[in-house]
Amino acid sequence: MSRHNIQVWHDGLEQKETRVTGALWFETVLLPGGWADRVRMAEAGGKIAAVEIGAEPQQGDERVPIGLPGLPNIHSHAFQRGMAGLAEARGHTDDDFWSWREVMYRFVDRLNPDDVEAIAAQAFAEMLEGGFTRVGEFHYLHHDLDGHAYADPAELSARIAAAASATGIGLTLLPVFYAHSGFGGAPPSHGQRRFINDPDRFAKLAQAAKAACAGLPDAVVGVAPHSLRAVTPDELALVSQVFRDAPMHIHIAEQVREVEDCLAWSGRRPVAWLLDEAGADARWCLVHATHVTEAETGALARTGAVAGICPVTEANLGDGVFPTDRYLAAGGAFAVGSDSNILISAAEELRTLEYAQRLTRRARNVLAGGAGTSTGRTLFDGALAGGAQALGVSGEGLAVGAPLDVVSLNAESPSLIGRRGDELLDAWIFAARPGAVDRVWRRGRKVVEGGRHVAAEPIAARYRRTLEKVLAD
The missing domain is CATH 2.30.40.10 (Urease, subunit C, domain 1)
Structure with missing residues (x-):
């Protein structure tokens, strides 16, 4: 490098x-x-x-x-900062997450390690300018342009660490295990070739990523099975043991099609399947979880896991709206992330989180903790505590002994x-x-x-x- x-x-x-x-x-x-x-x-x-x-x-x-x-940013794909605004022309068919993903595949096919480092540094600098002081980098870009591993399997993880070091942002690196293109172990597509690993190769990559972050002050390395469509149940169980005490993040129930495909594969919705089969607990962060039933919302809250909501990206992609009001009423923990980095701002994420609830509920101050309670304070406190939990760091704020x-x-x-x-x-x-x-x-x-x-x-x-x-x- x-x-x-x-x-x-x-x-x-x-x-x-x-x-x-x-x-x-x-x-x-x-x-x-x-x-x-x-x-x-x-x-x-x-x-x-x-x-x-x-x-x-x-x-x-x-x-x-x-x-x-400073607030934690629990979900980022740093390289996507470079494609912000490039997917805003309507296609010939219905435009949604899946058509946006094709633009992303074409963009990522052009990036070498220097490019990844330069784009990540820009994104991380903007996060600091926007009020975020730590990022959870959900890092799934691992291999060379042809899909072969670099001589150092953690080459691109090291570039993320270098960008964090150069900007000064706190880093929780989440190496992503990605093996399939759909539920039931479907073969990966050509556009996914730079993401794909088997469990053995991923274990080596994750250990190398940990070494790449060793020089950063208070860096944390967790693990991230990409989604239920990208891992099999056996692979999910294996990956969850790679760093068994570290943060565990997963994309889940972001789109309606994902829910429909999971039902066809397993007879259960994604969040229900995960809670039944994977034993999600306080070290887990379920990213998006947009399409959940009332029963799933309450069950997720009771696990102690964090719902990782990315309101600006979810709005940009047309994903839908997580039922944050019901989830908070059930005692759930939440955090916010900038995800695709289409626009990077802690205040914007919190504002969009509340405004989405106002638009769907046709009410004001939906997420405030009660009569006379500040909505901003409820959002800030929740994002601070839930974000720290999700990224594996102290959530006490500006207290003696804290950074x-x-x-x-x-x-x-x-x-x-x-x-x-x-x-x-x-x-x-x-x-x-x-x-x-x-x-x-x-x-x-x-x-x-x-x-x-x-x-x-x-x-x-x-x-x-x-x-x-x-x-x-």
Whole structure:
């Protein structure tokens, strides 16, 4: 892999890097116990060493008007950032996920390892600018253009790790096991050749991916059977044991056709089959789960698993709407992800999650926790806790011992003026224009300043060169 390019990026980032030298002093900040004013937060080794409430700023402290914990992005296919907007012309037949997938196959056929790294870095930088400080990378692009494995089976996993290192985002890497094109072990298609593994080859790849992430601070490596249509029951059981204590993610029940095909294969709907046969528990994240019955919704909530909802992508693909209101009422845990990276913004994902419920229920503040409760706070707290669970990290927020992952909102943003407490979250999620995120610290290192990643220019320049080459006909 291209160590030279990685070093160039690292040099550009290191030159601009700003670490917390004194402490961060917040006029107001969301702590685990709620909003607090005049808070001084000290850092050591990338973690929060002390939190003092009602404190005065000291010389050398950086002042932050509004502070929030960084949010987890639980589901990303980073390479798809490069094809954002390329599937928006209607085809000759009904346009849906399956026609979008053909565009994706054609795009991925053009990518070499350098391209994957450049696109991932752009996506990760935009995530940090949008309020996400950790990403769950559902990584299924493994092999060379002809479908053969690279000499290093984790070549492309290492490129994802390099992009995470260069941008500073926290990484939970989820190597994907993908073996079939449909339920019952159907042979893979030509367009899937770069994704496909058998269980033995996947076990080696997953171990190599773990080694590729070893140099990243607080990286987590989990495992991800792609979907019930891409693995057999025996393969699912084997893959679930690869990292038996690590996060386990799976696409499920995203489209109506998937549900119909699963019924034809097994006599059960996908979520019902998974809950009956695979023993989903708190280490599982069921991504999308869009098409679930009322009984499945309650059963999923009771497992302690996380529903990984990707509202912007699900809207873009026309997938449907997860019944989040019923799921939360049943005590279910949820998180949000940017999936296809058609548009990357933590606030946009949370806003779209609530707005989808308003449109289908014809009501307002559907996901608020009760009368007088802030919808923004309910969404934020749920996405923070569920996202941390799904990505295998602490979900306590800005507490002593936790990573110093902080998002600063711009107090001069017109939508935030005069707001206090949970009103700030409501205004950021539902009313603020792009640019409301001002600064971001990840493990005490400032990675966003003035709304832009500190290495935005070199990252964007390489991304531009990559896309000009990849999309040239």
